[in-house]
Amino acid sequence: MASNAAAAPFWRAAGMTYITYSNLCANMVRQCLKEPYRSEALTREKVHFSVSKFVNGTPEKPTIRSDASE
Known part of the structure; x- marks a missing residue:
């Protein structure tokens, strides 16, 4: 199989990772939903x-964290 830039995925050609591309697409889909589906998806x-x-090799008490993209 020949390796050339035309065969590369467009997200790679744009300088993105697949995770970045996937998150971008997911956010666009969530924004296109109508209520109540939008708030549920968010x-x-x-x-x-x-x-x-x-x-010293033993875990301390865990802390709960939240990573929200708001």
């Missing part, structure tokens, strides 16, 4: 995770 967009620091 609530699912939020990410919650816990962070634990390790001191």
Whole structure:
């Protein structure tokens, strides 16, 4: 298979990673939805995770974090 720039995906040619491209497309789709589907999709967009620091090989109490794109 020949390797040339024309065969590269357009998101790569634009200098994006696939994750960046995927997030951009997902945001566009969410904005195009009508209510109540839009607000429902926006609530699912939020990410919650816990962070634990390790001191001397043992984890400390985890803290709950939220990464919302608001």
